[in-house]
Amino acid sequence: MARQTEGALATRQETAGKYPLSNEQLIEFYRLMYLSRRVDDREIVLKRQQKIFFQISCAGHEALLVAAGMALKPSYDWFFPYYRDRAICLALGNTAEEQLLQAVGAAADPASGGRQMPSHWSSSKLNIVTPSSSTATQCLHAIGCAEAGRYFSQHPESAAKVDGDYREFKNVKFHGDEVVYVSIGEGSTSQGEFWESLNTASNGKLPVVYVVEDNGYAISTPVEANTPGGNISRLIANFPNFHFAEIDGTDPIACYNAMTEAVAYCRAGHGPALVHGHVVRPYSHSLSDDERLYRSQAELQADALRDPISRMQVWLMREGILDADGINALERKVDLEVQQAADVAVAAALPTVDSILKHQYSEDLSCTDARFATEPAPSDDPTERTMADLINTCLRDEMRRDQRIVVFGEDVADATRAEALLDPKVKGKGGVFKLTAGLQVEFGSDRVWNSPLAEANIVGRAIGMAVRGMKPVVEIQFFDYIWPAMHQMRNELALIRWRSNGDFSCPLVMRVPIGGYLTGGSIYHSQSGESIFTHTPGVRIVMPSNALDAIGLLRTAIRCDDPVLFLEHKRLYRETFGRAMYPGPEFAIPFGKAKIVRPGKDLTVITYGAVIPRALQAAVKLHRETGIDVELIDLRSLAPYDWEAIAKSVRKTSKVIVAHEDMKSWGYGAEIAARIGEELFDDLDAPVRRVAAMDTFVAYQPILEDAILPQPEDLYRAMADMAAY
CATH class of the missing domain: 3.40.50.920 (Rossmann fold)
Structure with a gap:
């Protein structure tokens, strides 16, 4: 486990040669840091002029984030940033103009078309995946994204377009050694999704680089009130397969060394890495906050002495890389760039009211598409099958047709341990209702597996996979236990297409047994609550009452480009009512047709x-x-x-x-x-x-x-x- 302390700048001579940067790279490093700060400052001016409506800064985090951007590859690696990550996005290729277009809410804002507040970075071109304002949810998306990258590299044929499919697979690109970046503030490490993601990253030895940007405060709550012992690195130090580094996040050289080492560890396939950078917050949490109300002057002055902009400026002059004139010239050029970007943004056209509903659902292959209206195929087999039988059959049909489909959830596999799978006396679980029975045996453990007992983990990972172009069909074991996943469903799954203005999508299927009439199901196995989810725009919801509708609607759910909540009434799984003959592998029913x-x-x-x-x-x-x-x-x-x-x-x-x-x-x-x-x-x-x-x-x-x-x-x-x- 590699650790570096806040004194790392003083030991530059010991570390600088390990991952050397040329003078040109060091100058670019400073330019990006200064650019990030000046965009922050320009937004503050625009907010005070009432030309933008919210501002939250990256100030104090610039050294750590530019180092991360320089250690990683845009459009190759994948990025799940949070709202402090202005500097890494600039380092990856985002421009000041693009960021300021978002600040004013312009129609031309490439991240969201005026739908997200500033500092919600998004670019499918650069593999920067649209984030929400929710804290830590993106950690599970990063896990799913890394799993998808690994799956595609091991099954390259799965990325080929399926014959007869209507959609173009979006974001199915892989290299075999790409790394997934995810960042988080130290306050957000209290969230359950962060810990759930660490579990899966560790178990799977996934190539995920976590960056914890520790500025000591979660708005007004200091780190010692948020994190036991006040240090997240000490809490997570025993996770296996991880590379850890704790560094002074205001020291550019220490940051670059730590980030390149972490990225190399992940790229080599050794497992995940976590870089814990101690940074500062020279500005308040946001422009809506006044940190003077809860921080002492002595503390603020101490942070000011560690400002990474000032530190690198002094270091460049001391090392003879730039003199005062050179720094002034660089800064004037950046100031002009930011001023021109602001002028463009302020003059930009605003989104029109008629654009509001655009990209709420798929406009290429909606589940309501008439192409899903097909008739049952003739069959020589008169056997009438139950809803449970035909759901299982549909999953088999679609998994044979489309190798991007994976199935996971609690207890959905036949067995997890190899000796059980090989034992002919072991029949296999295949779900508590047996609807996924035999799928793992036929398709293998890399396409059907048991998840941890954590519903947010199931849905969050599925979102990350779907963003990468896979088609997860996941199961929540009982509707009664869906609530830990509600955060992922309401704030992430439903919104990714709309909030990115159609730049990203995550079409996946959540199968959920629901309902009562069970004779003994009781409080926690009999709930209904579909109205809570029908109140969420962006997600399609169906509930079949019979076997034929179940197979037809499930096939549409899997093949369409919308996220779908597929509700299966437990009482109807094996009822005599509603049985049907197998209608063939192309039978489908469009949504929205009673x-x-x-x-x-x-x-x-x-x-x-x-x-x-x-x-x-x-x-x-x-x-x-x-x-x-x-x-x-x-x-x-x-x-x-x-x-x-x-x-x-x-x-x-x-x-x-x-x-x-x-x-x-x-x-x-x-x-x-x-x-x-x-x-x-x-x-x-x-x-x-x-x-x-x-x-x-x-x-x-x-x-x-x-x-x-x-x-x-x-x-x-x-x-x-x-x-x-």
């Missing part, structure tokens, strides 16, 4: 999932006993949903019930009911009614569960009452 399960003229019932067979049972009984004819609509797709089918049916019947399994209040049906009332009021002969679960959790005792969840009897009574209105 199905009329039972045509009718007197009353419309709109529902989905496990309520479908219960509503059908109630409708058949009602017709048999009273002659009332219920039209039953299976939405199948929750986001988007088929408003045209709903409106057509309501205009025909003039009476409507919206039913769902989740709690009634603030549930999915409320939005459908509200829209019907708003847009179809004149077509109604009765108020819209909802049938749903009680506003509580599902209990363990079956008597209680039956009372909590909507039953056929509840639906029957609601239909009869509505018909009689």
Whole structure:
């Protein structure tokens, strides 16, 4: 483990020869540092002039970050920066003009088209992956990106375009020895995603270079209140396979030596590295913060003495590399560059209102594309299969067709240890519901594997893989345990395409068993909660009620270019209801198309999932006993949903019930009911009614569960009452 202290500048003679820089490189090093600082300063001026709306600086971090940029390769290595990383982005090829265009929110901002606040760097050309404002989430994306790079280098044929596929694979580029950079502030090392990423990087010996930019403060919280012992390097020192370096992050030579050593370690395939740089924060956390409220003058003065700009300027003159005139000339040139960039940015056109929804979803191969509307293929096999069977079959079909598809999650593999896989007496796990059974045996452990028991780890890694051009199909074991992944889903998965203005995308599939009616499932194995996710733009959501729809919708989910939450009702996996023959390897169903399960003229019932067979049972009984004819609509797709089918049916019947399994209040049906009332009021002969679960959790005792969840009897009574209105 290599460690260097804050005295590294004084030992320059001992270290400078290890990774020498020419005079020209040292001058460029200083130019980039000074450029970064002057862009910060220009943004501060623009903010005070009310020409930009937010500012957060890289000041004090420049030496560490320029060193990282010079040690790595733009458009070759991959980069997951955070908001202090202005200097590395400039070193990689980002320009002052590009950064200032983002500051003003210009339409020409190449990072986001005016959607992200300043300091959210993004460039597919340079492999700088769009970040969010969330702290530490990018650590897991870096892990997935590194795994994808390794996979492509080991399976180069998987990067070839699949015959008959509609999309061009984006960001499928690999070299075999690329390194993935990810940075984080010392405060963010408290986040769980950071530690989850260390686990996987260590276990997989992945070529990830972590850079911890330790300026001593997480906004106003000092490092000793955030990190036990006040030093993250001491906490992580025993992770195996890692190279560690702790250095003075304001010393350019120490930073360059440490970064080149770390990159070389990763590039050689030895494992991950972490460089912990002690930097300073000469400006407040952001322009919205005033550090004088919580830092002493003595501390601020001590930081000022370690300012990397001043230190390198003095060092260059002392070493005779530049004299005062040379430094002044360089700085004047940079000042002019920044002024001209600011003039361009301030005059740039702003985004138009009609651009707001652009790139929220795929515009090349959306899951709603009519090309996914295919018919079942003729078959000589009359065997009717369950939803579970056809989901497993679909996964096999698609994995044979597209080698970029990988499947992972908790317990999805047949076995992990080699001796178990080779033992003919070991049948294999293949998921707690057996839906991935046999996939690992057929496709190998580099395409199907068990993840750690950490849902954020599953989704975060999948995002990093999808950004690189893979197609992960991951499983969250139970919907009830999806919540640790919510941060990754809401702030990352849903937003990558939109926030990068279409420069990046992460089309992946999350398969999630959901729902109750299990007799004993209880609180933590029976939840519904789909409305929480349908409230998230950027993610497509489906919930099939039968085997044929399941295979057709899953195939679309895998082949389309949108991220998809694929909800599988556990009660329906092996039900007799809804079984179907195998429809062939090309059968698909576009999203946003409802199905009329039972045509009718007197009353419309709109529902989905496990309520479908219960509503059908109630409708058949009602017709048999009273002659009332219920039209039953299976939405199948929750986001988007088929408003045209709903409106057509309501205009025909003039009476409507919206039913769902989740709690009634603030549930999915409320939005459908509200829209019907708003847009179809004149077509109604009765108020819209909802049938749903009680506003509580599902209990363990079956008597209680039956009372909590909507039953056929509840639906029957609601239909009869509505018909009689």
